[in-house]
Amino acid sequence: MSTLYTAIAVFAILATGVSIPAYAQLVDAITVTTDKEAYEDGESITVTGQVRERLSGYPVTLQVIAANGNLVTVEQLEVSEDNTYGIDITAGGALWRSAGTYTVKVLYGTDSRVAETTFEFGGSGEQTGPRTKTIAVTGNPELLVGYSIKGGKIISIEPDIAAKSLIVTLETTSDGEVTLILPRGVIDAKLGPDGQSGEDDSFFVLVDGSEGDFEEITTADDRTLTIQFEEGTTQIEIIGTWVIPEFGAMAAIILAVAIVSIIAVSARSRLNILPKY
Known part of the structure; x- marks a missing residue:
């Protein structure tokens, strides 16, 4: 009988040991992915993901961060009934000039659920994006x-x-x-x-x-x-x-020069018409 109790105790300990820790649940609470690993200027980027637990009233905050560290896109995405979300983003424009690795970051809920993925982008040129x-x-x-x-x-x-x-x-x-x-x-x-x-x-x-x-x-x-x-x-x-x-600095200088010139011309004109004795 003692052998049976011992086996049950060992089984309970093993079962407890393989349970998923709390921090693992947090890491997997949200996922994010893109449909490709690299994009050209003007292409559509399809971003999709899934949350482990749908929280009523909380959207997914999506950020796209350029290779130079600038924030180029911010979106609020609703989570569907099947716990998924998604959006299509056009790569390119005035804020996408930097070439290199771009980061897609998503945040969800109140306990810092965060996930990231990256893609390569060649930079936005004047010919395919809106010209500056x-x-x-x-x-x-x-x-x-x-x-x-x-x-x-x-x-x-x-x-x-x-x-x-x-x-x-x-x-x-x-x-x-x-x-x-x-x-x-x-x-x-x-x-x-x-x-x-x-x-x-x-x-x-x-x-x-x-x-x-x-x-x-x-x-x-x-x-x-x-x-x-x-x-x-x-x-x-x-x-x-x-x-x-x-009126800017240059305009102010031009205006001042014009005023001085007018005063000088006026003074000379008055001297020329004074009677000579």
């Missing part, structure tokens, strides 16, 4: 804003000094998006008391007067915003904490 152009800021011909646009064209970019904003006037032909490469010398959003110093703050974007969603990547020299718009949109306003005055 430049446009001068109204009143500041020496200050240029880079941009690319799908579904319309930009008519003008004008500073609003009082609102500390840039007003982008559009002419649209369909739903689309515009990517603006904004030099920090044109507009910025900072937490410092002067609006030009301290840590970066968030811009506030209005699309025809309503708050709009946007994606952003930043460098030391500029801030790049990608903004969605609907057909018929005529104006996008980007509000920060500081914007370039209506």
Whole structure:
């Protein structure tokens, strides 16, 4: 009989030893994969995955991170009844210029369920993606804003000094998006008391007067915003904490030189008409 009890005890210990630890459940709580290992500019990337346990009210947050570390895509994906999710993403555009290994990262729930996968991308060229152009800021011909646009064209970019904003006037032909490469010398959003110093703050974007969603990547020299718009949109306003005055440094110098020249000519003219004794 003691042999039987011993066997039962050993079996119980072995059964306990092969049970799945809690950390293994967390690792496998969500999976992610792409349909290919490498993509060319303009190709469609199919991302799919599965969650172990479907959590009501919690979407999957998907991020695509470029080879240079910039965040190029953020999506919120609903989980279906069979615990799966998926999305098709077009590879390419102004934010996808970097070539190399891209990372797809997914997050789910409140306990840091995370999974990652990677793919290779050759970088987005001007010929297959939307071409980056430049446009001068109204009143500041020496200050240029880079941009690319799908579904319309930009008519003008004008500073609003009082609102500390840039007003982008559009002419649209369909739903689309515009990517603006904004030099920090044109507009910025900072937490410092002067609006030009301290840590970066968030811009506030209005699309025809309503708050709009946007994606952003930043460098030391500029801030790049990608903004969605609907057909018929005529104006996008980007509000920060500081914007370039209506006349830039070069324009101010030219104006000062012109004023000095006028004064000099006027003084000479008065001397020439004075009577001589």
